[in-house]
Structure formats: C-alpha cells, structure tokens
Amino acid sequence: MRILFLNPPFKFKISRASRWPEFTKSGTLYYPFWLAYATGVCMQNHEVMLLDAIAKELSEREAIRRVKKFLPDLLVVETSTPTFKNDIKFLEKLRKEIETKIALVGTHASVFPEEALKSKAVDFVARKEYDYTILELANTLEKNGNLEKVLGLSFKKGRKIIHNPERPPIQNLDALPFVSQVYKKFLDVRDYRYALALHPMIQILSSRGCPNLCVFCSWPQTSMSRLYRTRSPKNFVDELEFIANEMPEIKEIFIEDDTFTINKQRVVEICDLIKERKLDIIWSANVRADIPFSVLKKMKEAGCRILIVGFESGNQQILNNIKKGITLEQAEKFTEAAKNAGLKIFGCFMIGLPGETKETIEQTFQFAKKLNPDMAFFQQAVPFPGTEFYNWAKQNGYLITEDFDKWLDSNGRLDFLVSYQNLTNEELRKIRDNLMLRFYLSPKHVWQTITHNLSFDEMRRVFNAAKEYFSYLIQTKVKK
Ligand code: SF4
DSSP states (O other): OEEEEEEOOOSSOOOTTSSSOSOOTTOOBOOOHHHHHHHHHHTTTSEEEEEETTTTTOOHHHHHHHHHHHOOSEEEEEOOTTTHHHHHHHHHHHHHHOOOEEEEESHHHHHOHHHHHTSTTOOEEEOSSOHHHHHHHHHHHHTTOOGGGSTTEEEEETTEEEEOOOOOOOSOGGGSOOHHHHHHHHOOGGGOBOTTSOSSEEEEOSEEOOOOOOTTOHHHHHTSOSOOEEOOHHHHHHHHHHHHHHOTTOOEEEEOOSOTTSSHHHHHHHHHHHHHTTOOOOEEEEEOSOOOHHHHHHHHHTTEEEEEEEEEOSOHHHHHHTTOOOOHHHHHHHHHHHHHTTOEEEEEEEESOTTOOHHHHHHHHHHHHHHOOSEEEEEEOOOOTTSHHHHHHHHTTOBOOOOGGGSBOTTSOBOOOBOOSSSOHHHHHHHHHHHHHHHHTSHHHHHHHHHSOOOHHHHHHHHHHHHHHHHHHHHHHHHO
C-alpha cells in the first residue's frame, strides 16, 4: 500500500508537532517527528513518503500537486488545535481532486474525533499514540479486513461513527526505527531550527509519556499518556552514534522527551555510554528542576549544553494549583547545581495560571531574576483541549473562545485565551510583553550575557532570537 504522511500547508510556518503550535518569535521550526516515527514504523511493510509542506513552504496548490503525484492509497495528515479548521478545509479541497483514504492524527483530532469525522474529507482518526494504529489500518485496508479490530481508531460506518477501544501505550520503544533515519531519507535537516540550539539541529525522543500531573500540559493528557516508557540506554545511544557518524552536519541533538530526566539512573547510564563510545556530540534536553548535582555533572561531561526547564511560577500556591510537584526551594537548589555543573539554563515561566493575580506574576518575575537563567521566556498559559486546565477554564467561563480559528493572532502567535475577573486577557498580554523587556534589559542579565563566554555561534543565535522577538514586540505595538 502507498502511504503518504503529510504535514499540511498553512499560512504561517507553524510547528504542529510542538507542545506550543504557533509561529514563533524566534524562527523555530520543529521536525514533524510524530509523523516521522509513524513513517518509520510503516516503511518496513509499505511504500511510504513523508512530506513536510510547512518546512518547504508549499502552497495548497503545490501540496495537492505533490500528493497527486505520489498517488497514495492512504493519506495520513497531522493537525493541531489552531490549524484544525484550516486543515479540514484544505483536505476538502484535496478530496475533490484525488481519491484516497484520509486519516487525521494529532492531539486535537484525538480529543475531538467526532468533530473531525463530521467532514466528508476525513475517513479515519487515529487517536493518541498512532504509530501502530496507522500500520494496522494500512494492513487492514489492504486485506479488506475488519476495521473494528484496529485499536485506537475512530471511523465512519454508514452514518454511524465508531470509536474502537483505546490502544495501550507502546511498551517496547526499542522496536521503533530510528527517527533520524527517516529524517535523513525524507527531510532536509537545514529546514528545521530551534532558537536555543546550534543549527542544524535534530530532534529525537528517548522516552514517551510523563508521570507528572501538571494540569496545563497537553501531551501526557491527550496523546502520549502519563505512563512513562523508555528506550534502553543502548538503543538510544546507538541512535546518537548513528547521527554522529552518518549525519555529520548536525551540530546539536535535542532530546525532545517530555522530561528526559525522570529516571536519573538511566540518564547516568546514557551519559556513561556516550563517554565510553567517545561520541563527540552536543545535546540538550527538556528536564524538571529536580536533578542532583552528581547527575548534572555527568550530563555536562557527556556533551549536554543546555537544559530547558519549566519553572512556571514563583509562587508556591500557584505551583500547587497546577500540580507541578516542585517546590521553589527545589528550583533554586537545582539552578545553582546546574550552573555549578557548567550547564546553561533556559527557564520557562507561565502567567495566567489558576489562582494568578498581578502580585503572583510579580513574584514569578522576581523569582526568575533571582534564579537568573541564561535565557528566560514568559508565556501565557494556554488551555489546550483535553487538559485539566481547559476543562477548568471552560467550566468557570474563563475561556475566551472555542472557535479554534481564532486561537492565533494576526502574527500567527497563540493568543491570550483565558480572562479572569481580576486579570483580563488584555492585561495579561501587556504584562507578559513587559516582563520579557524587563528581564532581558535588566543590567544583571545584560552583564551575564556579555560575560558568559558565549561562542560566536551562540552569540549569533541569541542575537537573531532577540532581533525576532523585539521585532514581534514592535509589530504588536504598531498593530494596536
Ligand atoms: S513535568 Fe513537564 S512534561 Fe511532565 S506533565 Fe509537567 S509540564 Fe508536562
């Protein structure tokens, strides 16, 4: 069977695979890694292609032309909350020109499969972790088999919509092909960029799922589950070695796990293996603020450069409200240990969380200044469908709109989508923009940036990211 995996075109260069699907101020573009993993799973048994219309900036017409040229029997299309309506309209146009079965995947389709299947252009929704659902769907279609046996699949049967039982999360992640091999075959690594990482970078996963309970966090609640599953250190380091040997143009490997460091012993084993094999690599990862110095030191020695940390708030009650499971004291201790280990820190802070006031936001700002990470980002809390935060905001009337077409502003950025009696969405917007300026223009931060031994590449990256961010601020002010 011929299967085409498509990241469909959109007016903004948006990362559908990201936790935060928007056009970024820093020029970041994620690999379509979920699609790529599923492509890898299916390529052993089927003729497959992965087409990233976003990275190639294809128009709808050109994307349709390329789909028609490949002539797939099954088209697998990723969607996301802010692009959902547009993606459906695109598929309706495409459907008029080519006869193919169409399956929709991604967090939004997993939460609203009925809504997706209302469109005549969508035949199937492969919910949640869909790698093997797509493989089984293709095998079943090929044999004209019973679709009701494909776990995790929603589909139309006559006028009825059938939701098959959930597919259990994948246990043996070592059985998945290396996603880097899929990228090498179908994508151009130079198309992808992460403002924090050296360019070209590559994004791979060493685990799936996160056992923590943060109420705003989408993937564990909508797609990858709270069941934490890992690749063996050997299997993961084999892929690092493949990248080091076969993709020498890659300057940094970004470990895109929800949280790379849940199992500290496993992290140590991975670091030991990297050193044992003498891999000359630079890598970075998403982590929680709960790693001891001994592990951080091992990570640094094995080539780790920067840690992306969700500190979220400087107010303990807010951290408790969002079930972060981290104390302010832990965050301080961790930051000091990471700096002592020689690691850089990108701190993520969020405003507009449940219980937020102007005072708690100021506490968050003061906490960020106290931690003084190398880089910081203050972003508004976004209630992604399927999360506890979304349900809470909706039930209490704090959600501004459920028209997902309105979730991006005119610049392609996620809008401020919650508004409280004591703190409106517009107030949050103004406060957020001011926080960024206050942080980056504070004498302490400017001095740290100048004196922090940044390499030429890092200087250039920081400069470009800052330039794009400030041009965003100017654009926003001009449009108001
Ligand atoms: S620890 Fe990170 S990945 Fe896990 S639920 Fe919380 S925010 Fe999400």
